[in-house]
Amino acid sequence: MIILGIETSCDETAASILRDGKILSNVVHSQLIHKNYGGVVPDLASKNHEKIIDSIVKVALEKASISLCHINAIAVTQGPGLIGSLIIGLNYAKGLSIGLNIPIIGINHLEGHLHSGILDDHINYPYLCLLVSGGHTQIWYVSNDNKYKIISSTVDDAAGEAFDKGAKILGLGYPGGPEIENVSKNGKPDSFNFTMPRIKNNPLNFSFSGLKTALLYLVKDMDEKEINVNLSNIAASYQECIIDTLLDRLDKAYELFNVNNLLIVGGVSCNKRFRDKATLLEKKLNVNIIFPKNEYCTDNAAMIATAGWKKNIKGIHSSIDILPYSSIE
């Protein structure tokens, strides 16, 4: 069973070939143009997907040594994401589906991230999955292959958003996560005091917009020179607070749910400090915390193809007129 996965929900154009659940290729093109604007410009994102999607799929096929006629099904991200970007991937997949007379499988992008954990590790059900991306911060309870529910989420900004907005405040580039991580390497995480956000009446939920405002207030009265002198320490303290908050909620969720593993996925899970601090939690709880390889943490099509492969086994396909959606439905 050979699946072509396609992902175009935001600013990554990605294609992957999977044979019987095994990744044969995983090609991702990140649109660098958005760096000039300090964030993703939706119109530019869709235009660039349109320009490059065909060649990305061709490279994925070449790398896998598979020809188009051998594909059995196409898994494509349906949402949530930028509508204009999703449409490009969906329409491309629909064209192939009609032309090759093979099924199309619409995949929820978050469900894709959930599957990134099974790409290179063995996970025991049930497990909790902390999904930390640019648009979402959630904890999922995954009871089996096809059964999961959200048990906690952010009430405002996502953790990735806190990195991106924080980087902007500090005059750093986009995406903010890697930029903050980089300058934090030379900083002391306890030099500035950021308070871990807590949500009244819900110990598992997240909130990051207050943290971003605290950063804004901290640097408001500093001149450029003062910010530059303190940059590493401010970034390291800010990063530490985001990481501590994420691990605090995961710790609390583990106390409440009887699970065999913890999984951490999404772009923010590339963060080295986050991974290092998670090993402390791993020891404290005596449970295996799994992080996928970096290439499967940020947006990619291997996770979409994997989710599609699972659905295909169960005979779950979409109709040819599937539509994109911008938020969780």
Ligand code: KG4
């Ligand atoms: O999962 P992802 O690639 O796309 C979404 O579905 O949103 O996540 C992108 C987010 C961005 O906010 C980016 O700043 C963050 O992941 N990110 C990081 C790191 N690498 C990417 N955050 C912290 N540290 C990193 N090393």
Ligand code: ZN
């Ligand atoms: Zn994502």
